[in-house]
Amino acid sequence: MTPAAHALAAIEVLTAIAERRSPAAQALKDWGASRRFAGSGDRARIASLVYDALRSRSSIAWRMGSDEPRALVLGALAFVRGVSAEEIAASFAGAAHAPEPPSEAERAAMAAASLGGAPAHVRGDYPEWLDERFAAAFGDERAEEGTALAQRAPLDLRANALKGDRDKALQALSHLRAEATPLSPLGLRVPLTSDGRGPPVQAEPAHLKGLVEVQDEGSQLAALIAAAGPGEQVVDLCAGAGGKTLALAAQMEGRGQLYAHDSDIRRLAPLHDRATRAGVHNLQIRSPRRGADVLADLHDRADLVLVDAPCTGTGTWRRNPDAKWRMRPGALEIRMSEQDQALDAAAPLVKSGGRLVYVTCSLLADENGHRVAAFLARRPEFSQVPAAEAAIAAGLPSLARFADPSGAILLSPRRSGTDGFFVAVLRRA
Template identity: 75%
Template sequence: MTPSAHALAAIEILTAVEANHRPVASALKDWGASHRFAGSGDRARIASVVYDALRSRASIAWRMGSDAPRALVLGALAFVRGATTEDLARAFADARHAPEPPTDAEAAAIASASLDGAPAHVRGDYPEWLDASLARAFGEERAEHGAALARRAPLDIRVNALKADRAKVLRSLAHLNPVETPLSAFGLRIPLGDDGRGPPVQAEPAYQKGLFEVQDEGSQLAALVAGAAAGQQVVDLCAGAGGKTLALAAQMRNRGQLYAYDSDVRRLSPLHDRADRADVRNLQIRAPKGEADVLSDLRDRADLVLVDAPCTGTGTWRRNPDAKWRMRPGALEQRNLEQDEVLDAAAGLVKPGGRLVYVTCSVLKEENEDRVAAFRARRPDFAATPAAAAAVEAGLPQLAAFANADGDALLLSPRRSDTDGFFVAVLRRA
């Protein structure tokens, strides 16, 4: 397929997304199933155009004067990828399967494109209804933070310290040109291809041998700040597929006991194979069993409880750009209820003197500082550890630079730390 055919397919997919109100991943899958002639490389390039259009949807629509799928794709090619109207006209005219060449009006919009006078939510490429929330988080810099969340995400991996060190994995993946991440001592960053996608690292022999896991540097740092240690009793209460669980296990060096729980047993399913590949031997997976309390034997016993709370995922918009446009106010309210519930459940597992580490992949205060404040009002026996002290305790004093405005938690974001957005609060029980 030609680049012009990729553009035409991207318009078709965005049209299906708009017409059927469905996640873009599903629309991409259906398009691929009905167009078998498109190889994996073609599908990757089409997806990249679609995601570029969604990342910058608001700013493209402002400049093009339309948010129709065709306008979004033309804008992505012009504003994100640098194509001129002459480039587009020539490519579309010469290709058999291609969109119509730009009209005079579209060419004029591209040529005179400017964001001068655009409101913050347009310059930052996020839904207008979230402007007040992002203003609480970032003030007058909210547009810049939103724009950073609209850029392509890097491909980060975490070296599994149970089986390798960073130097070994660097040698194993030398053909992919990895570089060391600046903040996590276990991270490597692999350059993206021209299509905006990373190489298939999970097909690498080093991955199959368990030498590394795919994990954003921000997620690695959240696990490191949690500070699991050998010999401890540690609970990962919202383990999901186990990315942070495996990072905690590596910190514990397979000594002590690590418990992984998630309210949805389906999310835990990949963890079994992942733990085997990573050579984790101190893990118990506690799956829910109806109304039974499968964690009752751990009450008041845990040295550390990690709560990687369910959230809106605003910190991961770089990786899931359609999620920000599908997000609704009711989802935020529902997540707040779930966050309060899981914090209360976690508190019952922490022993006196133990720690509760609250993590979200969100940048919104409603899910972060507000939830911690509400929890501490309910549980005054938990005190917040200053961000600088938590960073030093984790052996990462440089993270103190990413303290939130109150200084009692860490706030990572693409603009601040060149990671996904993460909030990390360390609470200690008296």
């Protein structure tokens, strides 16, 4: 397929997303299933163009004067990828399967390329209804934070200390030009191709043998701030597929006991094979059972309980850009209720002097500092550990500069070059 054919396909996928209100991943899957002629490389390039258009949908629509799929694709080519109107026109005119070349009005819009006078939510490419919440979190810099969230995310890996150190991992992946991440002492970053794709690292021997795991640097830092220690009793209460579970296990060096639980047994399924590959031997997976408290024997026993709470995922928009446009206020209310429930479920597990670490991949105070404040009001036996103290205890004192007004650590693409994560450390008296 030609680049022009990729553009035409991207317009078709975006049209399906708009008309059927389907997630981008499903629309792309449906498109590929009905067009077997498209190879894996073509499908990847189409997906990359679709996601570029979605990441910058508001700012593209403002400059193009339209949010129709064609305008979004033309804008993604012009404003995100830097292709001139003349180059686009030549590409489209010379291809058998292509959109119509840009009109004079479209060429003029692409040439102007100005966001002058645009409101913050347009410049920052996030939903207008979230502007007040972004202003509460970032003030006058909210558009810049939104712009950072609209960029492509890097491909980050974590060196598994149970199988080797970062230097060993860097050597094993040197052919991918892997480099050390700036903040996590365990992180590696692999360059993306020009169209935003990463190499198939999960097929690399280093991954198959458990030396590395795919994990954003921000997620690595959240696990490091939790500071699981050898010999401790540790509970990962909302473990999901187990990315942070495995990171905690490596910190524990095979000593002590690690328990992984999630309210949805399906989310835990991948953890079994992942733990085996990573060489984790001190893990118990406590799957949910209807009507049973599968963690009852752990009450008042845990040195550390990690609550990686369900959230809106605003901090991960770089990786899931269509999620920001599908997000609704009602979803935020549901997540806040789930977060309160998760914190209340975690509290009885923490022993005297133990730690409860609350993590979200959200940038919204409603899900972050406000939830912590509400929990502390309900459970006065807990107190918050200041961000600087938590960073020092984790051996990462430089992270104190990412403290937010609530006293926790807030990471974001613009602040730290990572996905967005909120991490609050609470201690039981």
